[in-house]
Amino acid sequence: MPDATVYAQEQRSSMEAVLQSHLPLVRKIGLHLIARLPNTVELDDLLQVGLIALLQARESYDASLGASFSTYAAIRIKGAMVDEVRRNDWVPRSVQQKMKRVSSAIRSAEARLTGPASDVEIARELQMELSDYQEMAGELATCRMMSLEDIEQEGAASGDSDPFARMADAGFRAALAQTITELPEKEQMVMSLYYGDELNLKEIGAVLGISESRVCQVHGQALARIRGQLCEWTG
Numbered sequence: 001m002p003d004a005t006v007y008a009q010e011q012r013s014s015m016e017a018v019l020q021s022h023l024p025l026v027r028k029i030g031l032h033l034i035a036r037l038p039n040t041v042e043l044d045d046l047l048q049v050g051l052i053a054l055l056q057a058r059e060s061y062d063a064s065l066g067a068s069f070s071t072y073a074a075i076r077i078k079g080a081m082v083d084e085v086r087r088n089d090w091v092p093r094s095v096q097q098k099m100k101r102v103s104s105a106i107r108s109a110e111a112r113l114t115g116p117a118s119d120v121e122i123a124r125e126l127q128m129e130l131s132d133y134q135e136m137a138g139e140l141a142t143c144r145m146m147s148l149e150d151i152e153q154e155g156a157a158s159g160d161s162d163p164f165a166r167m168a169d170a171g172f173r174a175a176l177a178q179t180i181t182e183l184p185e186k187e188q189m190v191m192s193l194y195y196g197d198e199l200n201l202k203e204i205g206a207v208l209g210i211s212e213s214r215v216c217q218v219h220g221q222a223l224a225r226i227r228g229q230l231c232e233w234t235g
Helices: 004-034 043-060 069-088 093-113 119-126 130-140 148-158 163-168 170-181 185-196 201-208 212-234
Strands: none
Touching (some): 004 043, 004 069, 004 170, 043 069, 043 170, 043 185, 093 130, 093 212, 119 130, 119 212, 170 185, 185 201, 201 212
């Protein structure tokens, strides 16, 4: 069995290679869609969703079906972007603020613990009852990983007005790949089953032996953890 550290490094390297070679495809699809969408939809959000969809396509691609990877990935990327627009039409601003709050708490807890923070430790950091935090985490599954407000603040600090240029940076690609591979086991499982295998919450719960509401909580916590790591990288 290969060494776990070597395997993780190989996984990150493979993810980075896919991101690098298909970034123009993500940008092309995002620009094509944004031209036909209301001005309330931001390119930043579409590009981030597209990058995640690209990595998911890498995991589920089957060359024996005949389509090239680029064709298959383009379908997945566009579908994910359209779903994101539909899903976030109704997400209240309060949920976006909760995402920021939980992400910040995760960063603080993990800095103190020097390792992944559990839901108990995150709730303690937020000074909340565990049940209240878990209810909040369930709401986060409907939320984008980064809000426009966050990106604008980062852009103002860095002087960078091009969201695609930020995402094309090797540091961002490495941070994204590393964060995904270093999620706690249960969060990795939920993300893989939901995005890779496209199971619904009930099906994921049956696989993991947990309730649908718990699946939603784990999913939301994973998104907050990813967002927290990426925000830390962007400063």
